[in-house]
Amino acid sequence: MESPIESLMLYRAVLPYKAPLHLASGIAFSREVIxxxxxxxxxxxxxxxxxLPGFSQESLTQCLVQLRTFFSKSNYHTLSALHEFSRGDTCYPSVALGCSVESFQSHSSLQSSPRPPSNVCTLLTYENHCGKGEALVSDEGLKDSAVVKMKVGMLPLKEDIARIDRICNLTSFKGSIRLDANQQWSLADIEWLSKNIDTARIQWIEEPLTVAQEYREWGTVTDLRFAYDESLYRSEQPPVFYTGLTALVLKPMLLGPHRVKALCGWAALHQCETVLSSSFESIVGMAYLYQLAENWPCSQYHGFDTLKYFTDAYSARSHMRFVTPIERLIPHA
Known part of the structure; x- marks a missing residue:
């Protein structure tokens, strides 16, 4: 770990989406990363x-400031100093991940497209499946999917129920469904949902409730299971266990590597599953997530199906078309 860092160059990548992407934080046209x-x-x-704008606590500008401040001191240009920095309480989660040696991807390994693991959950956003018209997905598109994750909660509940029914009624798709509600529903919505869909097809609902206190009554209105996601990175406190909690969805870019490890320990103690999830990273960040999943302790399907939303994003070479240099931090100019 005492190895010196001989050079560090920063680049900005602005990766366009194939089409405007509807996220809980608003409509996005591109993804900007360092x-x-x-x-x-x-x-x-x-x-x-x-x-991730609208989700992360830090901005890209704040990350740059933190990097410049740390590397302005020449005695910090070693892997051991980098390790201590990334573990510090003041280090932003995304900076901690980018400065974690475990996340480093060799230049040679990125020359070919990194291969995702076989257990990837298919993602359906509103771009894949419109709310009022016919499904944009088909039997052919989902026939090999064991698990599908659907974005819900941005439309009236009645329309989301119709979307769920259309997926459940596809002839060739026999898998299970995860619903990602981004804290948009009430307990009354959950009770109504439970009475109007095939609950046997629902693996869990990610972050269903707007008001967290309503989880106390979850088991009184439904047999559906739920999972924590954004509440994990919006608070540094340990999660609160309620009847019905079955999984933690872990986004390393939003949590940082050390909180991911702490939450895995909490999940094991409370007999909850853990799954990894991407945050619309580039192929560089995705290569690390694929590597992390190889040794993950459970066999759940991971949420890695985000590269398909980018324009030509499956190789490092294609990404370099959207990259511009920012500055060299080591050695100083």
Whole structure:
């Protein structure tokens, strides 16, 4: 870990989406990230810092300021100093991940497209499946999917129920469904939902409730299970266990690597599943998530199906078309 960092170059990547993407935080047209090119022991590595607007606590500008401040001191240009920095309480989660040696991807490994694991959950946003018309997905498109994740909660509940029914009624799709509600529903909505869909097809609902206190009554109105997601990175406190909680959805870019480890310990103690999830990273960040999933302790399907929303984003070479240099932090100019 005492190896010196011989050089560090920062790049900005603005990756366009194929079409405007409807997220809980609003409509997004592109994804902006920082790519870091490291040289250690003569070998080049890449990592990524990609706070997600509307979800992360930090902005891309704040991340740049933190990096510049830390690397302005020449005695910090070693892997051991970098390790201590990334574990510090003041280090932003996305910066901690991008500066974690475990996330480094060798230059040579990114020359070919990194291969995702086989257990990836298919993602359906509103771009894949419109609310009022016919489904944009088909039997053919989902026939090989064991688990599908649907974005819900941005339309009236009646319309979301109709969307869920259309997926359940596809002839070839026999898998289970995860609903991602982004804290848009009330307990009364959950009770109504439970009475109007095939609950046997629903694996869980991610972050269903707007008011967290309503989880206390969850088990009195439904047999559906739920999972925590954004509440995990909006608070540094341990999660609160309620009847019905079955999983934690872990986004390393929003949580940072050390909180991910702490939450895995909490989940094991409370007999909850853990699944990894991407945050619309570039191929560099995704390569790390694929690597992390290889040794993940459970066999659940991970939420890695986000690269398909980018324009030509499946290789590092294609990404470089959207990259511009920011500055060299090591050695100083």
């Amino acid at each position: 790519l870091l090119e490291w040289t250690v022991n003569g070998e080049k590595f890449w990592s990524e810092i990609a706070p």
